[in-house]
Amino acid sequence: MMLHKNKLGELYGKVGVGNQTMLGIMGNNRDISVGEIFMIYSQRDGHERVFFFRVLGLENYLRQVDDISRVAGTLMVEGDSYLSGIERNMLLSVDGRMLGYAEEKRGGWKFMSPRRLPDHLADVYRPIPGTSDVPVREMLSSQTDGEVYVGDLQVGEATLDVPVMIPSKFLPMHVGIFGSTGAGKSNLMMVLIKSIIDSNVDVLRGQKDKQPISAFCIDPHDEFAKGVDKYGIQSIIETMDQNTRSDVIGDFYYITTHKKATPREVKRYAKEIRVRWDEIRPRDVYSIFEFTPQMASFIDAQFNLNKEKWIAEILDLKEDPDGTPKGTLHAVQRRLRFLERSPIFVKDGSSILSDIFTAMETGRILVVNTSLMRDTEQFLLTTVVTRTLSDLRRALKSSGNLSDFERQGQMRLPAPFFASIKTKAKAFYGKGGSGDSASVRDPRDLPVILVTVEEAPSILNPELMRGRSVFKDISRQGRKFNMGLLVVSQQVSVLDNVILSQMNTEVNLRLGNEREIRSCIENASVNISGFENEFRVMSRGEALLTASYREMPLPVRIPLFDTVFEQEKGRYKGKKSRKSEKHVL
Amino acid sequence: MTSFSDFTETEYEMYLPRLREMESLISRAQILTNTVVHEELRKVSEYAALRNVLTSDLNPRYLLLDGGLAVFLHFRRKYPSMPSGFMLRELCTLARKEGVVLCGVSKNHTIPFAHRIAKMAQDVFGDGTKWFCLLPSKEDPGGGLHITEDRTYIPPVLAVPYLFSFSSDNRPSRIDFDRIWWLENVFVPNDPVATRENEKALFRDIEFMSRDARWYGYPVPLAMAHESCKLSYEDLRLAREICRDVRIEMGLERRKTDPPRADYNL
């Protein structure tokens, strides 16, 4: 199969110098910007290859002029001077990084990290939207495929119709979203939620042989449901027909501290967040506060003594029990006292935790309005949910059949909670029946669970992660349980190394300062050294997607949620779904 | 190839009579060193190219030549001592007929005391002035300059040289015109003012050609021609390599073709 070179885009220049990472190109004097992507067509010994090249620097170049400054000086000083017939000698010298190359193999395109060079003086093409989309999509398919749409491939200031996706099977290997304030994190979250819903719709309609994706999405500014501008997640839900809605959303998707304060249309899909004290474990609080070893051993002792009632008992104590260093009780109470005033953490009454569990085991999206919570409440809620879901899957993973699972669950989870979900859990986890001897399913056949951690540095910092943090385990073992963290942060540098080293997908948005840029580059799952300048000129909604399972760092333009929603609102109605395109080169 | 007889029974045989005739025109045979021959070959090719331009339908107003318009003469018989001299004179005639101004520009002017002339121009007209200066021959009014007394070819026979400078950054250059054309078109007998006006009009054009910032002060057409045909070090290296390969192929002795300084890595 020979590629039509003119389909790559416009002929822009020729390869000058280079090694396998950096290339120098001589090209037409066009309006080129840093960050653009060029393609280099090369054919050697019968191998057709297209190299992808990212512009990192530009320099004006006048052919046959060694000293361009002298010419500029002459133009200045000699007022009557001119440059005759100079246009064709005005070139741009373009430096950049080789991103890798696509090679045709057995009828398909394979993408390789840079380990070859394009031919001498090979032709360089500049992609043009409308012309280059299809070939680029095909050549980069291994780099852009997946279920969760993030945005479109950006080639400089233009965008190609090449959707960039994250494969759902890599979600349990954790995703990071990094960007300074206003970089577009919230908008991206909404786009991701929409993508997850879209993917789930496809799975439900039997168009995708994949597991659905569940997501527990912390929304600290209560923006997702109603959106920032015109549309929000609520708009998607309202656009759905009855069947799709109940299949994809169930009867609620929005959970909040005060249902009364919820707008009317959202209220129909809302539930109040209530978590009982007896559903909290000591590890949950260790994950969000620092405790001295004395305090921790005091808590552990109280837990052993009182089991699920440990919080209530501690808060009721008047004096340090015998053998406890003086002041320990007070210090612990000071940290836990917020639970007494919390509207969501309640001593008794009903709890939403089992509903959350059900939703997460059935491929649902939950938008969690934490705007009226204190930070500690938000963190504790995230922790309790993460720990509960992961402990259940852990119990599943260490069981051979459902009776094993029951034993494991009783051991690992708070008794009242486990009792409330036992029957449901068995229904989700059992393979062929829910009898005790029924074998259990592999977590990888269950929905992928994604839990967002907002303001991540507050809980994923080295101090807390050094202790018995719930997030330490999930960082390392999430993959086993098919459960991943979606870490949202304005900073990278302050996050703990355990989570950073376990993260396999990063969406790097515009960053605040040089230190964050450096941390981001260091943390990225593919080598993006040399991209400093690009981070400096990124605008909102632009991102660099890096993933350990891909060779190429992908510049992505994240669309505004409103835009994608308007374009695709038709897909939520009835049987018909988005036309699947078939492209032939 | 050692003699004309080597041409017999080759495709060049038909040119033999003309070659013989040309040979008879060479009256400086005693000084035909390699360098002189190469120089002569270069000149005749350039003149042939000029001729092609003149006989084409390009109709230029000016035709610029890199180098002076001097013609070396047989010192007794008063005609050109080499074929190139004949060609040049024929070009001059052709140019006059076609209404083309033929100019020979030499960066290396070989005019004694040119720097003094430049200094005087600067003193009189000020820094940065663009100027030209005729070097009159004995026959011209005010001619017979002391500085050229002992120089046979300055001013060149049948040519009119000027020194000029269009940029204070550069040393003055020289430009030659065909004397016959000059007498017909520039010089006005007994009217120095009219003559000066003609000269000014001529140099205004040439000066305008010399304002490209890349080669400020030097005519653009020549600069571009130079850019497009000059040999780079890389070209020379390639030529040496090809030369070496040819020698090897021909079974000639192996001889180092790199410049001697390469032996010492200089």
Ligand SMILES: Nc1ncnc2c1ncn2[C@@H]1O[C@H](COP(=O)(O)OP(=O)(O)OP(=O)(O)O)[C@@H](O)[C@H]1O
């Ligand atoms: N992809 C995008 N394209 C164009 N504009 C965008 C994009 N993403 C966000 N914006 C605009 O930028 C502004 C800030 O976006 P957003 O609220 O998503 O940022 P953020 O990173 O969540 O900020 P914060 O840290 O303050 O929460 C909004 O007005 C939004 O309209």
Ligand SMILES: [Mg+2]
């Ligand atoms: Mg935000």
